[in-house]
Amino acid sequence: MHEMSLALAVVDQVEEAARERGAGSVASVRLSVGELAGVVPQALAFCFELACAGTLLEGAELTAETVPARAHCVPCDREWAVGMPPDLCCPGCGTPAQDLLSGRELRIAEVHWGDPADPADPPGTPGSAADSHHPVLEES
Structure with missing residues (x-):
């Protein structure tokens, strides 16, 4: 299932960007997925949840918008x-x-960061993402 490799790649890229920006967690990720990209949305959502376990993205919401x-x-x-x-x-x-x-694209359109990282927390400890929406990552 190539959705797992896609989910792992998204998690890796977003986690790297979160660490660079000092984010303690990621609240949500929005993807733009072309209708010809060969991605099954339900499989991607399932794989994304698994790929997020134990990372800064644990508990993050995934939204995949179809690009005609x-x-x-x-x-x-x-x-x-x-x-x-x-x-x-x-x-x-x-x-x-x-x-x-x-119609062939698969890109990270937007990320909402959670709370800033607490220096006392070990790396990868998810923070509270409540009411913190900071879109800062946009790729094309």
């Missing part, structure tokens, strides 16, 4: 929603899509 797949036809300069299953031929002229504009 869109393509562009160069000859007739038309853009269309590819859909699922994907229709990769231009609905106007039938030319195969040369540009897939969106």
Whole structure:
């Protein structure tokens, strides 16, 4: 299941960024997931919860927003929603899509940090994330 490797990669990247910023915990993570990325949202959520155990992200909420797949036809300069299953031929002229504009991405869109790290806490000790929302990590 590749969702576990994706979840582990997200946790690693967010945990590294949290440590760099002195965050004691992570309250939530929002991902942008393209509809053609081949990710099963329920499997990703399950794997994310497992991957967070024992890290600064333990208890963090995961939100995965689907990014619709869109393509562009160069000859007739038309853009269309590819859909699922994907229709990769231009609905106007039938030319195969040369540009897939969106739909394959998987990126960390936003992270809300929890409380600042307490120097007395051992590394990886989750802090209280209540009422602290600080979006600071955005990747494209």
